[in-house]
Amino acid sequence: MIDSTSGKETSATHAAYLSLREMILTGVLPAGEKLKIEQLRKLLETGASPVREALSLLTSDMLVERIDQRGFRAAPASRANFEEILNLRCALEDMAFRQSIAQADSDWEERLVLSHHRMIRAANKPNFEIAHKVFHMTLLSNAASPMLERYCSQLYDLNIRYRYLAAAAANYQRRDISAEHIDILNAAIGRNADVASKALLTHYRLTGAYLSKQLGDL
Amino acid sequence: MIDSTSGKETSATHAAYLSLREMILTGVLPAGEKLKIEQLRKLLETGASPVREALSLLTSDMLVERIDQRGFRAAPASRANFEEILNLRCALEDMAFRQSIAQADSDWEERLVLSHHRMIRAANKPNFEIAHKVFHMTLLSNAASPMLERYCSQLYDLNIRYRYLAAAAANYQRRDISAEHIDILNAAIGRNADVASKALLTHYRLTGAYLSKQLGDL
DNA sequence: ATGTCAATAAATATCGATTTTTTATCTGGA
DNA sequence: TCCAGATAAAAAATCGATATTTATTGACAT
Structure with a gap:
């Protein structure tokens, strides 16, 4: 894919990581909320793989929880x-x-x-x-x-x-x-x-x- | 895929996560080593997606480092x-x-x-x-x-x-x-x-x- | 009413192929 | 010899499709 208009500086994964991180920190994605791949994929206009990898990465920051076989959710707040x-x-x-x-x-x-x-x-x-x-x-x-x-x-x-x-x-x-x-x-x-x-x-x-x-x- | 012999308890990602973790902790995968997807995929006999996700997850444990666009490596030791x-x-x-x-x-x-x-x-x-x-x-x-x-x-x-x-x-x-x-x-x-x-x-x-x-x- | 079980729907996890990017190699000129 | 730029090889990232698992629904018996 050739895109001459926007010099995309980073990978899709990194872009998704930044967006999701921001959305969780600011509460656009509320604490404890289920994070469905398909939903985020459309929201961020990107593929499922980058979303998935970004969520895995956000685990490090304790902003996202992952439960095997049942997906991701925004870390709960209390x-x-x-x-x-x-x-x-x-x-x-x-x-x-x-x-x-x-x-x-x-x-x-x-x-x-x-x-x-x-x-x-x-x-x-x-x-x-x-x-x-x-x-x-x-x-x-x-x-x-x-x-x-x-x-x-x-x-x-x-x-x-x-x-x-x-x-x-x-x-x-x-x-x-x-x-x-x-x-x-x-x-x-x-x-x-x-x-x-x-x-x-x-x-x-x-x-x-x-x-x-x-x-x-x- | 139907596998009646081994009741596979967990997801491929989780299995890969445990294996890679063990290999890094014990030094089978030496500190600082480049972790190539293809290589690990063959080693663990699984797909690229689980390997990739497992490595992303291992980032949380500070056992793996990820550099955008140029893959993963085992965390260096010093x-x-x-x-x-x-x-x-x-x-x-x-x-x-x-x-x-x-x-x-x-x-x-x-x-x-x-x-x-x-x-x-x-x-x-x-x-x-x-x-x-x-x-x-x-x-x-x-x-x-x-x-x-x-x-x-x-x-x-x-x-x-x-x-x-x-x-x-x-x-x-x-x-x-x-x-x-x-x-x-x-x-x-x-x-x-x-x-x-x-x-x-x-x-x-x-x-x-x-x-x-x-x-x-x- | 309530709980169980099957059928269905939804979502996750995974695969295989393709695209993009990085890294290594080669070549010709200073 | 050594460096720039082009070319080829390798690896990472991404996509689209499929398989697997979990969640939901509704019928039926208690």
Whole structure:
């Protein structure tokens, strides 16, 4: 097949992976929902094989569950799961952040300042969301522990899912989140692990408490 | 296809998944090796689709890496990776074990005693290996944190891989491992988190040091 | 009404062939 | 000799069709 109009950058599988991931994270595909191949195939306008493979891949991110011989479903959501994510996230990010600080160097500091700058300068909501994740992952990026970073990234995304879940009932929270970010940044650059880690965890726990309230039942 | 001789219990994909997993863990498929579909298809006597899907699934376990458009390879092994696994394992199991102990009840204690009994009674090597993992996972099973347990299980398996890698040069270690297991069991039942956790981590670190020596270069 | 069993419908899993992409090989010119 | 570009071989990705399994429905006996 020759397609001169759109230079398709990636494989059909990868495209399906990204789309499905987005749809699950934002709740377009609701938690716990059965994911039927045929249905997704039509929705994404692609073949069954890429859909199937994308779903298998999403298993790694704990966004999709697979039951042998009876297909796939979006990972279920529950208050217990939300709290588990929050707790794990705090424990693992604490570990990663402290390791990052322990090995702090000027290169890392510069990457921190840069990612923070890009975050506060982000023009629109989607850009901010991306930059926000980049900033937080940069905080952990100096731990020299790729698997730990992968776990943290995974948990970050799983948490985002609950943000969208809570967003339905969203009324605004009165918190200066930019100030919290600056505190984290400064403590990191100051290389004070205890203060920095405390600022980071407070940042997460405050968001967690807010989300928990919004979630109501579940 | 009608096959009256062998009641095939599972799907081709699941069978392929188990075989490939085993082959990667034991080093039959060496770390870093390119995993060609056609080659594995013939080896496992199955179709390309099940192989492909099994490999995608193994991505979750961090046993296989996938690079878009250029296939799969067995996850590489390195000293750094080995040490990262050891450290993460100690941190995460410490957390899970302490949570388990904090919520200790007689049901858990009985499951501990039982799994320990089955381990020391295991008739042969493969049975012991399985029972050993069950015992260790049981230690963590009372944490009520499925994701944390999943991480620990994953890391346990990744560590086994290095055991096989080291086994090539294996000369025997002079350690009373059964005694270490009993210490862990007793401390857990005694609900003394500090002692129990220390016993567990020592158990891992001793094995880690031994393996590290065996690994030599890498 | 209720539970079981067969028949049907729906969905998953798998196969075999084709297309696309990557990798290896070859050739001619600087 | 060595590098660029073309060509051939190999492998990955994808498609469309078929086989298998699971889920649903409805008739029938209890």
